[in-house]
Amino acid sequence: MSPRAADTPTGGSISTLAPSRPQTAGQWVRLVGNLLNLTTLLGLAVGAIGGATFRRGPRGLILGEGYRYxxxxxxxxxxxNVSTTARSWNDLLRELPTLLTHEERHTWQYLYCLGLPFYVLYTICMGWSWLRTGDRAARNLFERLAGLSDGGYRDLPTRSVGAGFRALFALLRPRRH
Incomplete structure (x- = not known):
């Protein structure tokens, strides 16, 4: 069994968009922790700059919709604790019903990383994933722990590190006209 689903204090998958307070002690800790580490405030600011409108979501989450960048x-x-999309959550979840469960798992990652260090670690993992697969998510530890398929990502085979560097150098090579 994957460590992402059963071993996180999320309380299982999210089956509704109905607003609710956190349902477990762990979810309350996540809500307060992500306020204290300033990432929830950053999420609200980024969403607002992008023109998103916000509403309360399940388990103490905040849902942003209509992000324009x-x-x-x-x-x-x-x-x-802010999950944002350019679309509406209702439309998005009709196509990918497990997406909000995936995004909720990322809220825990912000808490575990103590906020902003998440970005450094996520960027390193994204680079590793691209180097090994040519895709930013397939071997990204954060995306794997959040559930690749729940987030709409594919699990791809790995390539050698050498092949990854050759692909990188090919991208950096000047184009001849």
């Missing part, structure tokens, strides 16, 4: 490049992204 192309970065980060994802169907949804989470900062602290």
């Amino acid at each position: 192309a970065f980060p490049a994802a169907g949804a992204f989470t900062i602290g």
